[in-house]
Amino acid sequence: MLQIDDADRIRTITLDRPEALNAFNEALYDATTDALLDAAVDNSVAVVVITGTGRAFSAGTDVVEMAQRNTGGIEAGRHGFPGLVDQLVAFPKPLICAVNGLALGIGATMLALSDLVFMSTEARVRCPFTDLAVAPEAASSFTFPAMLGRHDATWILLSSQWFSAEECREMGLAWKVTAPEELLDVTMAHARVLASKSISSLMESKRTIIAALEPQIIAARERENAAFAHLMGRPANIEALTALAERRTPDFAAIDLEHG
Numbered sequence: 489m490l491q492i493d494d495a496d497r498i499r500t501i502t503l504d505r506p507e508a509l510n511a512f513n514e515a516l517y518d519a520t521t522d523a524l525l526d527a528a529v530d531n532s533v534a535v536v537v538i539t540g541t542g543r544a545f546s547a548g549t550d551v552v553e554m555a556q557r558n559t560g561g562i563e564a565g566r567h568g569f570p571g572l573v574d575q576l577v578a579f580p581k582p583l584i585c586a587v588n589g590l591a592l593g594i595g596a597t598m599l600a601l602s603d604l605v606f607m608s609t610e611a612r613v614r615c616p617f618t619d620l621a622v623a624p625e626a627a628s629s630f631t632f633p634a635m636l637g638r639h640d641a642t643w644i645l646l647s648s649q650w651f652s653a654e655e656c657r658e659m660g661l662a663w664k665v666t667a668p669e670e671l672l673d674v675t676m677a678h679a680r681v682l683a684s685k686s687i688s689s690l691m692e693s694k695r696t697i698i699a700a701l702e703p704q705i706i707a708a709r710e711r712e713n714a715a716f717a718h719l720m721g722r723p724a725n726i727e728a729l730t731a732l733a734e735r736r737t738p739d740f741a742a743i744d745l746e747h748g
Contacts, residue, residue, distance in 0.1 A: 548593020
């Protein structure tokens with residue numbers, strides 16, 4: 489489910505649920521959060537890199553488990569989605585994402601909470617919130633406009649469309665794009681530059697960069713949580729999850745006419 493490797497003061501956290509495209513179920517949310525908590529206080533770790541196995545970085549929240557949780561069939565984890573986002577926001581050391589493949593949902597929005605993003609040319613990004621009849625998450629309603637500009641952020645968050653690695657680089661969601669076979673080499677080369685520095689200096693420098701953004705991130709998450717609470721389990725969301733399970737396009741027009 490999770491691979492953890494240390495080298496040159498760099499801890500690599502590899503999401504390892506390839507059969508589920510590295511989608512986050514409650515167990516993976518908890519494991520990843522614990523890994524970040526451990527790395528934050530480990531004086532032998534200066535930099536953390538997150539990547540994925542197989543053809544995906546992460547397909548986001550496991551929608552099968554999401555549907556089961558809506559009916560009370562799944563117990564929430566110790567940290568879950570909120571705990572992982574808490575730690576992504578609070579993580580005190582340089583955090584790098586090496587996006588090897590598909591990145592959906594939290595697999596996409598977490599990129600804007602990291603410090604550097606490298607993408608394979610085979611990577612593709614999608615924020616499927618409107619296809620699921622929910623709202624943006626993980627402070628992306630603030631971080632995406634701040635990083636990408638309002639127009640690009642609006643399109644990526646509202647359209648539920650796929651975006652290529654090069655489009656992400658042009659918009660500002662990715663810093664560098666590499667050939668697939670070079671992704672980890674390039675990522676680690678940059679990580680080693682940072683890992684050669686004083687950890688206390690890295691942490692204080694990151695803190696000064698992030699401090700001004702924290703109030704906006706907190707406020708965005710509060711607004712998003714309220715929007716999610718309003719939308720989850722409503723007819724459009726139920727239709728979206730049912731259509732997903734039935735492998736068809738959701739009929740939101742009919743839902744909107746019936747329920748307003």
